[in-house]
Amino acid sequence: MNIDLKAEAITPRRHTFSHIARRFGVDKPASRYxxxxxxxxxxxxxxxxxxxxxxxxxxxxxxxxxxxxxWYV
Structure with a gap:
């Protein structure tokens, strides 16, 4: 029995949620905070x-x- 482990690179569909993209821009990845x-x-x-x-x-x-x-300024 052989088990082949291979690393896959998964590209995200988006960098952030839409309410964060409206505030900071689409290309900026947001932090969890x-x-x-x-x-x-x-x-x-x-x-x-x-x-x-x-x-x-x-x-x-x-x-x-x-x-x-x-209120977020």
């Missing part, structure tokens, strides 16, 4: 409003007095 922290919070398509304050959405930016254009 960047993939896990940038633009992951959902901002649309919520199914319900919170019962404790129904005038706001779940992650509504109007809840805070701090106003920023981009």
């Amino acid at each position: 960047e993939e896990a922290t940038f633009d992951v919070q959902p901002m649309v398509n919520f199914h319900y409003r919170p019962t404790y304050s129904p005038q706001f959405e779940l992650y509504d930016a109007r809840r805070t007095r701090i106003v920023m254009n981009d």
Whole structure:
């Protein structure tokens, strides 16, 4: 019985996820930290409003007095 082990070079389909590519560019490979922290919070398509304050959405930016254009800057 022979077992032949051979190393294969697998080329990735993409270097990063689409939400990271929109922020940093398509050709930059992202780190695991960047993939896990940038633009992951959902901002649309919520199914319900919170019962404790129904005038706001779940992650509504109007809840805070701090106003920023981009929270990741």
